[in-house]
Amino acid sequence: MRDSLEDYEYLYVLNSENQPEVDQANDADTHADKIISGLTSYTRDSDFMYNLRRLIGLKNGNEISSIPDIQPETGDSGTPDNYYINFQDPNGEPSADPLIVHGKEYTKIGWNAYEEGLGYGWYGDLDHVKYEYLAQGPSELQKSIVYDDWGREKAFEFRLPVGAYDITVSIGWEGRYKQGEDLSKIEIEGVSFIDNEAPNGYIVRTKEVMIEDGMLTMEMGIFDKYTMLNYLDIEAVCTGDMDGDCIVGLKDVILALQVVAGKESSVGKDHDLNGDEKIGLAEAVYILQRLAN
């Protein structure tokens, strides 16, 4: 607590000793935003916190003129891959091991608090969490459900390599429709998937999400309401990648341009995007447009 009061002082001085105002961005906000992104989601990287505090102190003391743009440590570097998570009681049903559904192997994850060694888990009040396994449902994934009986908001974190992913989330409960009680919320890396909506049975939704810090953060739940969570599919999006690391960046633009200039021949035509079986300007422009979004 003493630390957070001190942090507030630091940010206050950084904002030229002005109090923050609602809906008004100020000089300190860009740094506060790096630390906290929601009610239950904030960075746990203590080295980052220490460094940011130190830099703000230097800036406040006029020892440096601007604060370098440092970011929390990225979890996994490495190549993005596909990850499939079934939320369920890890010791209950479905008991198949490995659990394979529609040809994909699912990791069983229950209500464990976040653990560094595992690289995944939950933050928030875990005192009233529950499992359900329904007799009927479209699949093993959707028959097994995790929820909070008291409707407390939580954050789920899952470490994975930096990159773009198509993420699919499923919520719901076979045959259940409780408009008022089941207003649900799922937000992943600030991208809203389900916002104050009650499923009539199930809702399954897919969106592309950029993971920039090596940690997927999913915020779940609305206070006093039920969000019935089923599963998550996390699939790497490699479209536009030229060098095979599945990360789409300026390196790939440069590679495509080098192919155009005849200076590079290592890019296979399987990376072609517009069907002419060549790497050319079309690919470079595509990547640039994607990076601009």
Ligand SMILES: [Ca+2]
């Ligand atoms: Ca994140």
Ligand SMILES: [Ca+2]
């Ligand atoms: Ca499930």
Ligand SMILES: [Ca+2]
């Ligand atoms: Ca690449």
Ligand SMILES: [Ca+2]
């Ligand atoms: Ca092409």
